[in-house]
Amino acid sequence: MSYVLGIDGGGSKTVCVLMDDLYQVLGRGEAGPSNYQSIGREATFQSIQSAIQNAFEAAIIKNTVKIDAICLGLAGVGRAADIELVKDLVKELQNSKLPIVWALQSANIVICNDALIALVGGIGQPVGIVVAAGTGSIVFGRNNQGHTKRVGGWGYILGDEGSAYKIAIAGMNAALKSDDGREISTSLVGGLKHHLDLESIEDLVEVIYRRGWGVKKIAALAPIVDLAAASGDIVANIIIDDAVKELVKATSTVIDAIFNSDSVLEVVTTGSVWRGRCKIHERFAASLIKKFPKVKVIFPRHEPAYGAGLLALQTTQN
Structure with a gap:
């Protein structure tokens, strides 16, 4: 029986799954961010060490386990220098007090960005395209030949x-233009005032600039x-349609680069973004x-950490 670790490290949390070669998740743990x-x-x-520890504490097997492979899909990892740093982290993990017997070879250590593990986990195999639209956005694809393409x-x-x-920024921009009289009336004015408890939409200036709101708060x-668009607001629907056009364009670029159009x-x-009420999906x-009539658009079958586990298992079967 082979055991592997799949790790999904992002800007808000780290997830680790302990898997066997029957593709079963035996334990899952979470910890803080790891970008x-x-x-x-x-x-x-x-964060990575804590996530692994928590996965073992939650595991259905309590004895010491031999780990044959590990995959770390981490946000912010793309350059050669990033990969070397993560390799050093793996060496440090092997010298820590985790309940693990490490049996890693260099070929069984996979270090990649989080887009790849989202693709593999979401589809269940390393071929296809992932369109990630959350606080930020990216489109990433991989074909049968192993060629990859990233857009955004x-x-x-x-x-x-x-x-x-970008949807939130466009919404605030539209609300202020509407209040100026530069754009048609929109319910975004009232929606933002109600949500932020503003006396006037002009108070957005104080909220965004003086309070120093960051990317996540704005997003x-x-x-x-989304709610305004779902309620039929014309301006909000234009914003959503523009977002769709950008995501379709990015996805089309990936398809044209590494797949055939059919x-x-x-x-x-x-x-x-995909969980909204305005039917953006x-x-x-x-x-x-x-x-592209032969394309099928799906929601994820598994989480990214599971995708990392699949990539780790793949190295033990070659």
């Missing part, structure tokens, strides 16, 4: 089209736009399928 670009090396190590993921200043952040306003493939959608699927 070392934002929290540093030591905090990242502590450049952050809230340089990119993230179709993300909750959390996207559901106001390929039969699955596109998995992940992130908070249906709009995206309809628009993409119109261009």
Whole structure:
């Protein structure tokens, strides 16, 4: 029996799953964030170690386990220097007091970005496309030949089209333009005033600038736009349609780059944007399928940490 660890490390939390070679999850643990670009090396190590420890504490097997492979899919990991740093973290893990007998070879250590494990977990295999639209956005694909293509993921200043952040910014912008008289009337004015307890929509200036709201707080306003669109607001629906167009364009770019236009493939959608009430998922699927009739748009079958476990298991079967 082979045992592996799959780790999903992001900006808000770290998830670890302990899996066997029958694809069963024997234990699952969570810990704090592990994007070392934002929290540093030591905090990242502590989160990964804690997630592994918590997975073993939750496991249905209590004896010491031999780990044959590990996959770490971490946000912010893309450059060669990032991969070398994570390799050092794995070495440090092997010298820690975890209840593990490590049997790792270099070929059984997989270090990748979180988009790949979201793809593999979401679809159940390493072929297809993931369209992630949460606080930020990125589209990532991998074909049968192992060729990959990434579009977006450049952050809230340089990119993230179709993300909750960009939807929220567009909503606030539209509300202020409406109040100015530059745009048609929109319920976004009232929606934002009610949600933020503002006397006037002009008070958005104080909320956003003086209170120093960051990306996540701003992105959390996207559901106001979603609700307005679901209620039939014209301006909100234009914002949602623009987000759909950007996500379809990014996905189309990936398909054109590494797949044939008539390929039969699955596109998995992940992130908070897809859970809205305004049928953004249906709009995206309809628009993409119109261009690529053999594409199937799905919600994730498994979580990203499970995808990391599958990638780890793959190294033990080669």
